Amino acid sequence: MSETTDHEHVKKHVRVYIIVFAALAALTIVTVAIAYLELSIVPAIMVALFIAIVKGSLVAGYFMHLISEKKVIISILIVAGVFLIVLFVLTISSYHDQDRSSLVP
Amino acid sequence: MEIPYTTTVRPDTGVYNAKLGVWLFLASEVMLFGGLFSAYIFLRVGAPEWPGMIAGHMFERSSDILNVPIGTFNTMVLIASSVTMVLSWASLMMKNFSKYKLYMGLTILFGFIFLIVKAFEYSDKFSHHFYPSESAFLAIYFTLTGLHGLHVIGGIIVNLYFWGPGSKMWKTQPKRFTNRIEIAGLYWHFVDIVWIFLFPTIYLL
Structure with missing residues (x-):
């Protein structure tokens, strides 16, 4: 890959990182908001775990580049x-x- | 002697050596935190009430002991530090060293903010005589968040080195330095992921 295309490639990545950051922040607010609903324990665990898995996958997939590893x-x-x-x-x-x-x- | 495959990929693995090394280390870290998470599940399933009786008071929810807004704030801080970490690597990829310094500096700053907030949380618990020996809930809370905090401290030390004296390598071996930042980032993001699971498990459930 030449230096200029490399540069463009990373620039595109930067946009993705910002979108992932917004998604992570939004999901954090969602998980806290759901906790305030005081669901019974089983659905509460399911929802919290699901959101945590989505957030963890976003970090691992994009920030740690696992999707292209x-x-x-x-x-x-x-x-x-x-x-x-x-x-x-x-x-x-x-x-x-x-x-x-x-x-x- | 020159260390092999610091910038070029090793033909049989397809990655440079240090990246493989750090991923192997992170796999062992998965087991370390996994063991403690399974201890948490074990304690929780066996407890008649959770958090239960602590220092003569009955607590029905974790959020009655732990401060959820502060925990949420710290989660945001750690997520922000992960973004600045990956942006510091991206800046090096784009040959922008001054931006690297800025983003890495911010990552270190966010790490410190996280620790300071955590220290306030701990001192608040101690002022109420909430010690690890008081209950299973507090024992696993302090063990998990304490070990995580040690990882944050370790990450800050490494990042401080790469922000300060270690960054001299940029002038002599830019590609190797960029790879160092990438793998320091892998560790830092892992510590973020651990917190992403810790926060809902301990604070919200």
């Missing part, structure tokens, strides 16, 4: 994601392992 990086992240899920499942499934009758008054 090489396969090796994506593979590392898939492995990390799989291990993260295993970690969550192991921890949560161990919840019933202990005798809780002595813990709850």
Whole structure:
């Protein structure tokens, strides 16, 4: 890529970064506004988690350039994601392992 | 000895070495924070009330203990710092060093603002005798936000170096310096993502 097209390319990126920033700010306001509605716990978790995943994906996809990143990086992240899920499942499934009758008054 | 593949891509991976290294580090960080998040879920599922009894008072919602507007403000500050970080890299890509200095300076400033606000939040908790030992809620709150805060401090130190003495490399090896800023940014954005998940989990739910 020549230097001028490189320059133009980055300029286009800058516009995208500003749009992503606006989206992130708007989603932050939305998630806080929804919290004030005092939904019951399950829908509240679903909505908050969904918005957090969208925001996290925007940061990872655009600021960390994951949408155009090489396969090796994506593979590392898939492995990390799989291990993260295993970690969550192991921890949560161990919840019933202990005798809780002595813990709850 | 010259470090290989600092500016050129390594043929078998398709990326320069430092980028691969930082992504591997971030993958390990996913597990570090993942472990603590799973601890949070474990504690929360097992608690009859959340946050529950703290220092003789009953709290039914996290927002009764934590200040949501302040948390929202800090979220905005961290998001803004992520944007200025990526703009500092974009400025180097466009060969504009003075803009790089401006955006990197702003990133550092936002990092400090975040920490100062957090320090005020902590001191407010301590003044009410809300210590980590008081309850499971406070223990996981201080552990998660404390570890995140340490990451912010680490990021500020690295960014300060690249804003000050480390920026001399721009004159001798501009491409290598630009790559350094890109990977410092990867770390900084990761710390932002952790907060994006931390904020709703701890403050809002």
